[in-house]
Amino acid sequence: MDPENIFPSFDIDVEGIITAIAENGYRKVLLQGPEGLKRGLPLLAEIIEKGTGARVLIDAEPCFGACDHAGERALAAGADALIHLGHSDIPSMDRNMPVPVHFFHAEMKVKWDMLHAGLKKIVETVSSKRIALFTTVQHISLLDQAKRFLEDHSATVLIGEPGGREAFPGQVLGCSFSAAEGLELENASLLFMGTGRFHPMGLSTSTGKEVHTLDPVTGAVGKITTMERERFLRKRFGSIQKARDLLDGGCMTGILIGSKPGQRRVELASDMADLLDVKGYDYRMIVMDSVAPMKLFTLGLDLVINTACPRIALDDSVSYVRQGIVMITPVELRMALDELPWSEYRFDEEW
Ligand code: SF4
Incomplete structure (x- = not known):
């Protein structure tokens, strides 16, 4: 079976996986991937077994990022190592891994003519031709191509x-937009290459600028406008105000600590607890692996300060509101308690 046929939409370094296993002499490995790659894992396991002679086990749990690697399950299954597909390493993550973890990210295949048509539209529309370029790891090798095209x-x-959580220049994550930090953006246009609105909204919020978007697969272009960013902020300010009212009304408050290896922010959770202590509010510390509305509902919580994956509070708040739960980030709690002015709103990037 040709690996090309297993993952028709993605490029994955299958040779690199085989080499890593052979060079390290692993006899048994656990193979983990996100939902979009799961279907191909049994066939990929077969290819790896043929190429290495090692036994390949498949991790069936959901996987959301490199922060969510299954090193502990690999150890529990007696594997020598974990092969994590789909995401790049998070260099600042706890290196005390139960078994060696090898990250192999997956890049989406694109049609160059679509990408070039999209880039051409962008270069014709931007107000400044100083263009700051950002993307996610699924398109990371397009950055050089796009740069050359734009310069031409x-x-x-x-x-x-990159900051502590990214592996590549220009890369952004839902929990880190460090790639924008060191750049002089005053007279620049921002361009995000990728899919979805969440990452460009994060960029827009952390820079205070509009962000052009380009879907590299379809060539479709768009923009996070100031109006869209303000609409997003109004919703978040609504949640902050509700959190303030709930605290004053003596609600059941939980401070959520994520137990996934790259989401553990125990110190930040303690800071949040100190803040609530000083202000005289009651709370419980809650530890969770996969965060889900029903689990929090069952505990009877009204307000949750989330120190696990920031995306849960910002991108999935509706699922929690449906269960009568307001979920906010640590930044938002500081605002609810008047420790931070609302004008300094930013995404949660405290790692
Ligand atoms: S913490 Fe959330 S946004 Fe950050 S890498 Fe993990 S899943 Fe992605």
């Missing part, structure tokens, strides 16, 4: 350095 069309391209 008289643009100057800026690509920011």
Whole structure:
């Protein structure tokens, strides 16, 4: 079976996986991947077994990011190592891993003519041809291509350095937009290459600028406008105000600590607890692996301060509201308690 046929929409370094297993002499490995790659894992396991002679087990749990690697399950299954597919390493994550973890990210295949058509539209519409370029790991190797194309069309391209959670320049995560931090963006246009509104909204919120978007697969272009960012902020300010009212009304408050290896922010949770102590509010510390509305509902919580994956509070708040739960980030709790002015709203990036 040709690996090309297993994952028709993605490029994955199957040779690299085989080499890593052979060079390290692993006899048994656990193979983990996100939902979008799960279907191909049994066939990939077969290819790896043929190429290495090692036994390959498949991890069937959901997987949301490199922060969610299954090192502990690999150890429990007696594997020598974990092969984590789909995401790049988070360098600042706890390196005390139960077994060695090898990250192999997956890149979406694109049609160059679609991408070039999209880039051409962007270069014709941007107000400044100093273009800061950002993407997710699924498109990371397109950055160089896109940079060359834009420069050939008289643009100057800026690509920011990675922070502690990113593996590549220009890469952004739902929990980190460090690539924008060191760049001089005052007279620049921002371009996010990728899918969905969440990452460009994070970029827009952390820079205070509009963000052009380009879906590299379809070539479709769009924009996070100031109006859209303000609509998002109004919703978050609504949640902050509700949190304030709930606290004053003596609600059941939980401070959520994520137990996934790259989501553990125990110190930040303690800071939140100290803040509530000082203000005289009651709370419980809650520990969870996969965060889900029903689990919190069952505990009778009204308000949850989430120190696990920031995306849960910001991108999935509706699911929690349906269960009568207001979920906010640590930044938002500081605002609810008047420790931070509302003008300084930002995404949760405290790692
Ligand atoms: S913490 Fe959330 S946003 Fe960050 S890498 Fe993990 S899943 Fe993605």
